[in-house]
Amino acid sequence: METITYDILIIGAGPIGLACGLEAQRAGLSYLIVEKGTLVNSLYNYPINMTFFSTSEKLEIGGIPFTSVHPKPNRMEAMEYYRRVADAKDLNVHLFEEVQQMDPQGDLYGINTNKGKYKARHVIIAVGFYGIPNMLHIPGEELPKVRHYYFDPHYYYRQKVVVVGANNSSADAALETWRKGADVTMVVRQQELGSIKYWTKPDLENRIKEGSIKCYFSSNLAEIREREVDVQTPEGKVTLENDFVLAMTGYQPDFGFLQKVGIYLSPDEKRYPQYDPETMETNLPNVYLAGVICGGMDTHVWFIENSREHAVKIVQHIVREQNVTQA
Template sequence: MPIYDLLIIGGGPCGLAMGIEAARNGLDHIILEKGSLTESIRKYPKRMRFFSTAENIQIGDIPFPVSDVKANRNEALQYYRKVAGYFKLNFKLFTEVDRAEQQADGTFQVHTTAGDTYHARKVVLATGYFDVPRQLGIPGEDLPHVSHYYDEPFLASFTNVVIVGGSNSAVEAAMELYRHDAHVTIVHKGEDFRRTVKYWLVPDVKNRVKEGKIHTRFGSLARAIEPGRLLIQDLNTGEEEWLPADFVYLLIGYIPDEYLLQRCGVALDPVSKVPTYDPDTFETNVPGLYLCGTVMAGVFTEKVFIENGRDHAAAIIDHVLGRPVRKVKELLDRI
């Protein structure tokens, strides 16, 4: 088996940025991705548009041409695919990593769930967070009409839909479903939508709520899901109410795969799930194993995204090659 200079786990935008830096510096590399190329973006809502402008999510200094200021999902999928091809990045797709084990000589054996083993001098975890949805832990969460992902509205036209969550994904899904003839109710534990909702969405959704076209149950928790209905409890009064629900979308966010991190030997804070790493070099407590992108953020996934996560790659390569480490824009002091 060959020993790669660098093995990258994760083929999203930050994993690609890591591969580009490896290729530019003559390092023999391989990217192991459990799904398709940029799998997380492929699973985004089909008509989603990025919050960041195109230049802030481009990688490898390759311009990102878009039809508007901000890219949509399809444009991003095309762009990242083309950039990966341009740099001739080395991929093994649909290959899920089970663990990485450091050997006595400092190299790594990386084992896949299929039983294959790869060997590398250095390993970078760039797995993001979109594969691990937060769980409510309530009865019925695994029923077939319940999903932690939203893709398009047409399935739910002329049905009763309950969305649990109060952030961007919940608001965007609610607006699109309402405009495609779904009867939408938003359930959120807060007394209003979260302050992080995109500013241009706030007046739109609040006006639809005021008009009674989108219904809300703020200050409420989902307690159980059954076929055709969802039970909520008012946090102020304790009263319970069954809501009609042909479809339920639990859009309450996602977290990095803490179990993969632990199986690779990375120490985590027990509460925040933030892994142990050097904020300058992004090397973890395991020498030679690095973090790139949102995987380092623990439960604070809103702190790291493509436009600052992509910059970690250059610092990591500097450290791998023994060069002075370039400072990145965001060192995550707030975590």
């Protein structure tokens, strides 16, 4: 089969990847979006009852209105919105197609996936950070009872559940599983709860205060076994009966892929990728970053509402370059 050449190949079909496709389409450029999972794969992996902190207009892309029944939309509404955008604009998206290799080929880039081969004049990397969990690095973490993703609380009915973490995901998992009949214990490394949605935090604080949800602060999960766990507390080690561990310890971008294709990362623990904030172009000519990937390990810097502009910057830069070349 003949290899198709696109003006832009976009890696990632999250909201920002879709926004890049919309801008390319508006500019009359040929493009393809490839995604290793389903459409807006990160949102799909969010907890089933998740409510966004942002209002619906801040989640809009391409100037297409997002209407929601509630002041803050939920996961189901967001997925419905992005599906409708993809259909209404007939976006060129290939799902469940993973990029395996990307190499410069003269003025083009050759991209090999698990389903095909393509060439592109420009590449936009708009992958998220939800695919690789931050590990605990403790004995027993490999057991099937340990989950780094929390989806539906019903599964944990009448189970003894340990929730690790102190932020939004941990708070949601603890409250929702408790309400569905789980015996919940939280293990929090800090001295207090972290950054939690303002409508959730008082609820969790009250449940901890009354003892409905147990919580060990300034503590760490030390070891996981089939039927119990060890928690290292300021007072010493505590052993708890346990059925499931929900390790809500955050996630990180696929730094391995960035390094594999040749994008420079800062040598410190933040691992910031190198790019021009005015154009979003990386150290690789005609390769751009968009969305949360730009923040390295600071995964709470870029959101949908403040990185939608990346799509506009990138496509405007590509169009300017093409106009100069053609002049």
